[in-house]
Amino acid sequence: MLYGGIEAGGTKIVCAVGTGPEDLQAQISFPTTTSGETLTRIIAFFQQRQLVAPLAAIGIGSFGPISPDRFAPDYGYITTTPKPGWAQTDIVGTIERALGVPAGFDTDVNAAALGEKRWGSAQGMDTFIYLTIGTGIGGGGLSNDRLMHGLLHPEMGHIRLPHDRQADPFLGICPYHGDCLEGLASGPALNARWGVPAETLPLDHPAWALEAHYLALACVNFICTLSPQRIILGGGVMSQSHLFPLIRQEVQALLNEYIQVPAILQQIDAYIVPPGLGSQVGVLGALALAEQAAGESPVVER
């Protein structure tokens, strides 16, 4: 069986065809423009691949908010996004009709989490989270071996955290919440706080300790709420890999030995980790969604 995967990001689309990380037979990437133009390019890519070999299903890991509930009237839509031209876009229906194959659909972060379960850092785990820290902050994951849904889907980037305005007078940039996690610790928040692109800041700049502090507070809240077996941190900001030891150390300090498990007390280097699939996590996660849509997922029921 051959699958298609679509990583639909707010700034970039990645499409691939294959069966897994060792077998990607074609891949393209282009900027996200209007919904019409973007969907046309996506469909053209897969139609061309279908001339070579049939696809069993397509997986779509999308920026949001989305409607992932198969029984909702707007299932398969990108819903209330402020992104111009994308609100109320029927991405699943458009693609299923054009390509004649079933589509799996979930948030970009749930897709990434599924990819990590299938081929990456979360193999064998039934409860874990995947956070991306980049242009925005999003989180998804598996709980009890299924992708996390509920009323809608997690919006982990918007939790509220302690914010000491004397130590950090920056007010946050979330248009809805000001100083929520995304408002304080996303890439644009870093750039706005320090007035320069964060990646130009030296390793000993206080920006990094502060960033690690907020991300550690977030990890602690997710640990207390979900009891994940692992936390995977991806996204552009986490390519600053020196953040990992800072975050791990602060998570231990904040938890203060309250949660007495070796994974946190002794093996935290294996507990808070980068994605095993690296920068391919998004599109491979979409491929894992396609497997699931075809009823062929070896790891997670639909």
Added chain:
Amino acid sequence: MLYGGIEAGGTKIVCAVGTGPEDLQAQISFPTTTSGETLTRIIAFFQQRQLVAPLAAIGIGSFGPISPDRFAPDYGYITTTPKPGWAQTDIVGTIERALGVPAGFDTDVNAAALGEKRWGSAQGMDTFIYLTIGTGIGGGGLSNDRLMHGLLHPEMGHIRLPHDRQADPFLGICPYHGDCLEGLASGPALNARWGVPAETLPLDHPAWALEAHYLALACVNFICTLSPQRIILGGGVMSQSHLFPLIRQEVQALLNEYIQVPAILQQIDAYIVPPGLGSQVGVLGALALAEQAAGESPVVER
């Protein structure tokens, strides 16, 4: 089939025999003393009931931390509790051996959540949380139709929240974390902050708006993390039912229409609710755990 339920609280034990809220055939309650004395009283109660009619299983909803993982070497134990004489107590093994029936075992709050799913305010829901706000603050629930576990079990009372020390200079009373949710908003925290038993404070005292503020922040973080279909708030502090409208209003204000679902935007009175089973939620939850242990739960697989 007849079941036994044990609500094992840090200050009080409740035992009952029956099949559900309309059919409780016997119930007792006594203070939690030493582990030896307490377990002896529990066992004596059920042995006497076994003379009347056989029990198919026992359910135990326990204060913690506990080891709920059936495959862990210390499964069935209350583990590192600071409660004198209770650390490393094999509560499941002791009870199963004495009574000769299988025992279901989970946190008090997961048990309560299961009770609410079976007979209370969460019927038909697959993802929701139950929070108790009393001597401590704990949270459990179902995610994807199973009780929430993972590395261990949730410890929702210990999330960190914004704490404006100018508006509220109280430092919090959690011995591990100071001003975590439990440190700021549990019953003892209320009493310590205001210097009097909270239930003696008039309804217009600023204590209540502040309490609602912290509980609303907690609800918002749980909503963003888990996307629950409902939040059930129980425990002694929530018997101050005037807190509910304050919390609901502040949850809406804090979310600021970011999550566009009618349950939050229009029907929040049905979204943040007291337990349908009232003060019986703990022991009925334990009964629902017993059904599960007997393989007879109509609502949730084990």
